[in-house]
Amino acid sequence: xxxxxxxxxxxxxxxxxxxxxxxxxxxxxxxxxxxxxxxxxxxxxxxxxxxxxxxxxxxxxxxxxxxxxxxxxxxxxxxxxxxxxxxxxxxxxxxxxxxxxxxxxxxxxxxxxxxxxxxxxxxxxxxxxxxxxxxxxxxxxxxxxxxx
Numbered sequence: 001x002x003x004x005x006x007x008x009x010x011x012x013x014x015x016x017x018x019x020x021x022x023x024x025x026x027x028x029x030x031x032x033x034x035x036x037x038x039x040x041x042x043x044x045x046x047x048x049x050x051x052x053x054x055x056x057x058x059x060x061x062x063x064x065x066x067x068x069x070x071x072x073x074x075x076x077x078x079x080x081x082x083x084x085x086x087x088x089x090x091x092x093x094x095x096x097x098x099x100x101x102x103x104x105x106x107x108x109x110x111x112x113x114x115x116x117x118x119x120x121x122x123x124x125x126x127x128x129x130x131x132x133x134x135x136x137x138x139x140x141x142x143x144x145x146x147x148x
Contacts, residue, residue, distance in 0.1 A: 005036065007041045009046070009103070009105050012105050012120065013105075016120070017125055019100065020121040022119050022120075023118050024081040024083045024117050025083075025116060029073050031072050034065040035063050036107065041107055042060075042061040043060065044059070048102035054088070055088055061076050098123075103119065
């Protein structure tokens with residue numbers, strides 16, 4: 001079994017206010033899984049969208065696996081997310097009515113060796129909200145430093 005692979009989207013909590021979270025499976029090819037296990041994933045400008053009742057992730061960058069040979073993969077392309085129909089319908093309604101977006105929060109390999117993606121239903125933060133986040137993070141850091 002692989003060691004704990006956990007790749008976090010660090011900018012997600014800064015750029016967005018997360019309202020709801022889900023864990024979804026993701027359809028990957030063999031060389032993509034090898035790259036994920038090596039930690040070669042980037043979430044820059046990545047988001048999810050609905051198409052024909054299915055949830056897809058766009059602009060997820062999974063680097064090329066060096067030893068893939070002819071069976072390599074495209075680095076950036078749309079990948080299908082696997083969720084139950086009930087969850088899909090619920091989130092699709094929220095995205096349409098409230099103007100929310102779905103962003104990836106983290107990616108990891110579970111105990112069975114499957115790659116899972118934590119996604120969040122998010123609303124974009126305004127500039128003053130981001131300043132507030134920076135301020136609270138600095139205060140928290142100072143408190144930790146002071147308590148040591």
